[in-house]
Amino acid sequence: MRKARTALADIEFGPSQHLLEVRELAVEFNTDYGNVHAVNGINYTLDAGETLAILGESGSGKTVSALAIMGLIDRPGRIAEGQILYKGIDLLTLPTAERRSVRGAEIAMIFQDALSALNPVFSVGDQIAEMFVVHRGMSKKEGMRKALELMDRVRIPSAKERLHDYPHQFSGGMRQRVMIAIGISLDPDILIADEPSTALDVTVQAQIMELLKSLQEETQMGLILITHDLGVVAEVGDKVCVMYAGKIVEKASVSDVYESPAHPYTERLMNSIPRVNQKGGRLDPIKGSPPSLMNIPHGCPFHPRCPRARIPDPCRSEVPPLREVVTNRLSACHFAEELLAEEGVEVFAT
Amino acid sequence: MKAETQAQPGTPTEPNPDALLSVRGLVKNFPLTQGVLFRKHIGDVQAVSGVAFDLHKGETLGLVGESGCGKSTVARVLLRLYEPTAGQAYFKGRDVFSLGRRDLRQLRREIQIIFQDPYSSLNPRMTVGDIVAEPWAIHRDVASRRERRTRAQDLLERVGLNPDHVNRYPHQFSGGQRQRIGVARALALNPEIIICDEPVSALDVSVQAQVVNLLEDLQDEFGLSYIFIAHDLSVVRHISDRVAVMYLGKIVEIGDEEEIYEHPAHPYTQALLSAVPVPDPKLRGKRDRIILTGDVPSPADPPSGCRFRTRCWKAQPICGQKEPALTPRSRLHPDACHFSEVREVVPVES
Secondary structure (H helix, E strand, O other), X not given: OOOOOOHHHHOOOOOOOOOEEEEEEEEEEEEOOEXXXXXXXXXXXXXXXXXXXXXXXOOOOHHHHHHHHHOOOOOOEEEEEEEEEEOOEEHHHOOHHHXXXXXXXXXXXXXXXXXXXXXXXXXXXXXXXXXXXXXXOOOHHHHHHHHHHHHHHOOOOOHHHXXXXXXXXXXXXXXXXXXXXXXXOOOOOEEEEEOOOOOOOHHHXXXXXXXXXXXXXXXXXXXXXXXXXXXXXXXXXXXXXXXXOOEEEEEEEHHHHHHOOOOHHHHHHHHHOOOOOOOOOOOOOOOOOOOOOOOOXXXXXXXXXXXXXXXXXXXXXXXXXXXXXXXXXXXXXXXXXXXXXXXXOOOOOO | OOOOOOOOOOOOOOOOOOOOEEEEEEXXXXXXXXXOOOOEEEEEEEEEXXXXXXXXXXXXXXXXXXXXXXXXXXXHHHOOOOOOOEEEEEEOOEEXXXXXXXXXXXXXXXXXXXXXXXXXXXXXXXXXXXXXXXHXXXXXXXXXXXXXXXXXXXXXXXXXXXXXXXXXXXXXXOHHHHHHHHHHHHHOOOOXXXXXXXXXXXXXXXXXXXXXXXXXHHHHHHOOEEEEEOOOHHHHHHHOOEEEEEEOOEEEEEEEHHHHHHOOOOHHXXXXXXHOOOOOHHHOOOOOOOOOOOOOOOOOOOOOOOOOHHHOOOOOHHHHHOOOOOEEOOOOOEEOOOOOXXXXXXXXXX
16 A cells, blocks of 8 residues: 655654654633633553544543644634644644645544535545545546545445445445545544544444454554543553543553543543443432533542542642553542552552 | 334234333334425335334333434324324323324323433523423413412422522533423423433433433332433433334334343344443453444335344345244243344343
8 A cells, every 4th residue: 555655654753752642732712701721731642553542521622632633723722732743743833734744644533423524515436536636646537446445445335336426325334434434545644533433323333443443453553532432442442541621630551441440530430321231220420510611620620520539638729640650550630549549459659 | 105004013902901101003104205296105214113012100111223213203203293104002091192182282291201402402592490381381270370480490409400590591501401401391290201312312421320310210209101212222221121122113122121131032132232332341352242234224115024134144035024023932022033042242240
């Protein structure tokens, strides 16, 4: 498969470097009603072949952080702070033209709602072919040939007959496959999937996750999976960042987080959901609702809902930093050690 | 084309005198027409095709299936928001579908509905108090004009909202709170049955549990019966006493929650359950996963015989010739498969 001919594609990056490194990223939206602090200083890395799950509820900043990586934050939003290093180069300092060549070719994104993400007045073939025409300077005919290949690759049945069909003629699952075809068309190193299966039925959801996994195995792309579904994360994630009110509150391997959550939000979230392999009994909900990003609580953003909070000190007075509590396990809770010790995990001596 | 009026084979045609609501041979077709001036009837979307079930007092019946399987249509027909094509629904011995206008109005007191989207199901220009009190403007004998305000406040308090917020507008509430307002409105006329059409799907994960608990509390307090429609099989298991699985307008399997989840006998139920993501990374790769191929066929032209046969791995020629009756086969609970066989697909809790 031919690689993108962009300046960045040829950069050799050292083994010590990450494919993607997000540093202290902050995004805000200046609205008439006030500043919305959607993302407040988050850090993470992604390596080739790895799946990073970003878990959070609506309004936790997970989608906005992804849009920032794609360079799709538009007014009134702005990136207030931070760096986004792709193969060691800060994307935020690149000139517009170069930035554009990264988008789609190096880092691609697929969206939750395929019907509104696709253009209703062009056939799906046209829309996939456009990637090759615009980015690779191919002719329309060559592009359509490539589009057909891709539709086969994402296992759209009878792709040849459906090449000239329009988005509304496809089912939800098939439309999401078209989105994935566009996403992987230029063989990107990173694919960001924003709730790729949320709007779909469970049987179709399983098909789509299966497809993404097998494509990732083929191409070794890094996958950022944005979701609110604890089940999906458990099934496909390697690492997970749990986001709350624009911050990462916990970061570790998926198995560690599910075995013994190191932040009360994660712990409470896991306890509150019903499970298909569990019978009734009373659910144990988190009180209250997620905070407004215009008015994030002082100190730890989770403290008004947290059963472990000690108020006022330190939970309301001090912002807990995201810190390593156990090797490779980060938590932004003042009492993470206590929580882990309760769960029987050995923690660093404090 | 003549509308199919017969009940699904194997289902009873006589009402069950012990049940609160007894649905028999329920059919709902939506006509497909062609032409502008002379509208020609060219076929029917067979949304519901001969469904039968009972609902007992104080019970929750879960109705699950993929989008387009007819579960919401069942809900709307029972309230006569749509007129049924054929069938009966006996509520306390009287057929809901043959009621005249006046009797129908009485009936609607007894059967209420909560909708999925708490954003579009509340009038943005009415205060919360007016929304909750609106049913009393039609059913004047339930609450006199003078007591409406205090009764509305009582209801708000009962669903966990601040009664002082009676003069606020829906946009001043969060999604979870809005759904509580919808619940309060449904309770206003002291109904016996509440149909919950995806009541928690639009809510944040951490808020879903609050609403589920509320529904359970109200059921205990008022002896309510629920028809709980959802595509989230984990929530349905949690709240339901019995579960009916629908596919393309027919019930393919119905039984106690434990029977359906732990001993599913119909291949579709098995596929559906095996696709539910389980939030436990230890189970990754160890589950019995059935990935269905293809999409749900069009309900305008459903397959002959067993409607699931086009996606079924067990299908034999008989499946296309003879419709399988919904009758006890592998277990004591009925399922509609010629090759019914229990396959345990939900992992046992670790």
